[in-house]
Amino acid sequence: MNDRVTPARHPGAVSVLGGPTTVIDIGGLRLVADPTFDDPGEHGYLTKTAGPAAAEDDLGRVDAVLVSHDLHPDNLDTRGRAFALGTPLVLTGPAAARRLGPPAQALPLWESVEIPRPSGGTVAVHAVPAQHGPDDGERDEQGHVNCEVTGFVLSGDGLPTVYVSGDNASLAVVAEVARRMPPVDVAVLFVGAARVPSKMRGRPLTLTAQRASAAAAVLGSPVVVAAHCDGWAHFSEGRSDIERAFDDAGLARRLRTAGNGEWIDLGRPVATR
Structure with a gap:
């Protein structure tokens, strides 16, 4: 399956447009995670090296946007915010919802919102933790490393369960998601080993390729899609690093790859844990 993103929807498919921006068609709904549509260039202390594989109009009607966090332009840039x-509907953490305003809705950790499906039933969107840096990273007054970040788990009757990690560097967080949520059929992992010299001594702020393969093993997910690994200069690992790490771990068959803007069919996978 390699057709490109258009307004036409798929029964169940994922497409990474570049950076973290991911289109998810599930249960007749279209959701977009962490939209970034700005052109390449300088964005404060970060440098965008490539634009998205699809523009806003290419996506057609969108039912909801999932924002892992709003404070970093590589996850929500100017056009992405608009x-x-x-x-x-925008689902995000409580602090981000206050900053963004309507239609942003706060989704506290471990709580969920149900979005009606066109054919009946719902897709439940659950908020799960994400840790944007190492375990010993400096924490703010709310206990967040770097800033508040929210991951998401999507589920519904007859649908694959989809995990969107957001900017997370912690395997302990992944293990907690695996323990508390239904088995994850499809894991969209934000990888790239993002590094910013002024933060956490330049240590990874997101999953490294090796930790992503370990996360896939912890989750038992038969389908893994890597996002957040291209398009920005501070991503220190790319797709070839991720493919090598999954091969080294014996998990290469779980990693699904496609060009940016191309669909990956989710089918009806069943988690292995």
């Missing part, structure tokens, strides 16, 4: 606020 795009999100033009959709019916």
Whole structure:
């Protein structure tokens, strides 16, 4: 399956547009995670090296946007913010929801929101933790490393369970998600080993390729999609590093790859844990 993203929807598919921006068609709904649509260039202390594989109009109607966090331009840039606020619903953490305003809705950790499906039933969106840096990283007054970040788990009757990690560097967090949530059929992992010299002594702020393969093993997910690994200069590992790490771990068959803007069919996988 390698057709490109258009307004036409798929029964169940994922497409990474570049950076973290991921389109998820599930249960007749279209959701977009962490929209970034700005052109390449300088964005404060970060440098964007490539634009998205699809523009806002290419996506057609979107039912909801999932924002892992709003404070970093590689996860929500200027056009991405405008795009999100033009959709019916934005789900994000409480602090981000206050900053973004309507239609952003706060989704505290371990709580969920149900979005009606066109054919009946719902897709439940659960908020799960994400830790944007190492375990010993400096924490703010709310206990967040770097900033508040939210991951998401999508589920519904007859649908694959999909985990969107957000910017997370912690395997302990992944293990907690695996323990508390239904078995994850599809894991969209934000990888790239993002490094910023002024933060956490330049240590990874997101999953390294090796930790991503370990996360896949912990989750038992038969389908893994890597996002957040290209398009920005501070991503220190790319797709070849991720493919090598999954091969080294004996998990190469779980990693699904496609060009940016191309669909990956989810089918009806069953988690192995």
